[in-house]
Amino acid sequence: MSEQEQKEIEALYTDAHHWHINAGAETIHAKRLSGRFRTYKWYAASLWISFFILPYFRSEDHQAILFDIPNRQFHLGSLTIWPQDIWMLSLLLILLAITLFAVTAIAGRVWCGYFCLQTVWTDAFTWLEDKIEGNPIQRRKLDAAPWSLQKLGKKVIKHLLWLLISIATGVTFTAYFTDAYQLWIDVVTLQAPLIAWVTIGFFVFFTYVFAGFMREQVCFWLCPYARIQSVMVDKDTELPTYDLARGEPRGKMRHNAGAQKGDCIDCRLCVGVCPTGVDIREGMQEGCITCGMCIDACDSIMDKVKRPRGLIRYASRKELSGESLPPVLKRPRVITYSVVLLLSIAGIIYGLTHIPPVELSVVHERQPLFTQMSDGSIQNRYTIKAVNKTPQRLTFRLHITGLDGVNIKMPDGDIITLQPEGTIPFHVFLRMKPALLKKKKTKIRFILESMNATDKLKIKKRSVFIGPAT
Ligand code: SF4
Ligand code: SF4
Known part of the structure; x- marks a missing residue:
């Protein structure tokens, strides 16, 4: 590759005036083509079927996945996660964020192109639109045509189906927060509580508007991920890229093959299939969700014109400029992300396997720090909260260690x-004769010891006993 060609490729990544964003003035009617990446997209989208099914699984006496907000519990199969274990949620969020960063560093916005619910739902909505109103040319004609019974019929059917999907989405989201079977009964009999209606309405509205009307505009203007992706990709990141050196100078197919220099025949099919209206030949752009539809489109054209596939392909800047690409696991970003990822996974596994059956919190009363009783003894007051995370009734005896002669x-x-x-909150008063107190502040331990014959639970919590200065 010549130096000039390399400079042109570099310019496409940095030259801002090449960027074009459809700001919503026109509706994008992308052509649907079959191909390798379209098939991957269907596979990835089909994972969302589990989203609709999961709320109906049961584990023991409750829903297998349930965010039980009134009882402040999160059920995940037979595991119950309490607010005290919420630190695991932080690790989970770190895990998800780092996974996203790592995947973006390797292959760009794969999440957007294949898994994001906005693009997946939009794809489902436009698939229905395609089936009802026809291909993009027919849809544009229909939109421009005056209202008729036929046009009205098609539009009504399309919007009803969109609404049905939106309602199914809204109810399913809500079903993760309450009993799914009961929710459907309540919805069908119009007996659902107000909060359920509000939650369902919220999700129905935004699914319908975002997937049906705003589509790629959500990715452009509402999603923060699109804005920060530029700091996550580097020269090693593989992105759908137009091979400028091979494609240019582009031009219409001519019978005289000798006059055609580049492989791009300027058919614009890659633009016609793009769900965000991007012309990938103008270089990497904010609107590109790396769905690979343009790759399928261009490959189909290359097959027709008997040229090798891959004029548009997943490629990195290094690859295009002739540099060798380091192995994925030797890239500094990937190493850093992998370490954080592994630490988060280890933390979550540790947390899930070490959830204590009983949680104990002890708060020493500060106002006043101690009280001198009429018999001269020193009293400290503690607020204790004990949480039983098990489905069994448990009985404990409370001991205090570190303070001989204390009275509970x-x-x-x-x-x-x-x-x-x-959960039970209660107060404990500890009393000591001043003569037995050796220090102003004595370290003590509250110990709950199980009285059940079947288990040997012992929960300890540190605190202090405070007396007057000696
Ligand atoms: S440019 Fe290609 S990869 Fe990017 S969004 Fe459009 S079709 Fe998808
Ligand atoms: S599909 Fe391929 S050949 Fe057609 S315009 Fe796009 S890059 Fe050029």
């Missing part, structure tokens, strides 16, 4: 009974 005062002696998946 509680509502029911030193016995605590925790109902299944129940």
Whole structure:
């Protein structure tokens, strides 16, 4: 490749005036073609079928996946995650974010092109549109035609089907927060609570508007990921790229093959199939969601004109400029992301396998730090909260260690009974004779010891006992 050609490729990545974004003034009617990446897109989209099915699975006596907000519990199969274990959610969010960064560093916006619910739902909506109103040329003609019974019929059927998908989406989202079967009964009998109607309405509205009307505009203007992708990709990132050196100078097919220098016959099929209206020949652009539809389109043209496939292909800047590409696992970004990813996975696995059956919190009362009783003894007050995360009733005895001669005062002696998946807050008063206190501040431990014969639970919590200065 000549130096001049290399400079031209570089310019396409940096020259902002090449960028073109359809700001919503025109509706993009992308042509649908079969091909390798279209098939991948269908496979990826079919994973979303599980989204519609999962709320109906049961585990033990509850829904297998349930965000039980009123009871502040998250059920995942037989696991119950409590607010105290919410740190795992932070790790999960880090895991998801880093996975997204790592995938973007390797292959650009694969998430957008294949998995994002906005693009997947839009693809489903436009597939229906294609079936009802015809191909892009027929759709444009229909849009421009005056209203007739036929036009009205097609539009009504299309919007009804879009609404049906939106309703199914809205109810399914809501079903992750309440019993899915009961929700359907309540919806069908119009007995659902107000909060359920509001949640369903919210998701129905935004599914219908985003996937039916705004489509690629959501990616352009609402999604922050599109804005920050430029800092996640580098020269090693493989993106759908037009091979400028091979394609240019572009020109219509001519019978005199000798006059045709580049492989691009300027058929514009790659633009016609693009769901975001991008002309990939103008270089990497913000609107490109790396769906690969232009690759399928161009490959089909190359087959027809008997030229090798890959005029548009997944390629990195390094590859196009003739440099060798380092192996994926030797790239600094990928190494960094992988380390964070592995740490997050290890943290989540540790968290899930070490969820304590009982959570204990002890707060030492600060106002006042201690009280001198009429008999001269020193009293400290503690607020205790015990959470039983198991489905069994548990009974514990409370001990204090680190303070010999302490007297415990509680509502029911030193016995605590925790109902299944129940929480109990209570106060504990510790009293000491001043003569036995060796220090102003003594480190102590609250210990809950199970009285159930079947388990040997022992939960410890650190605190302090404070007395007057000695
Ligand atoms: S330019 Fe190609 S890869 Fe990018 S969004 Fe359009 S069709 Fe998809
Ligand atoms: S589909 Fe291929 S040949 Fe046709 S305009 Fe696009 S790059 Fe050129």
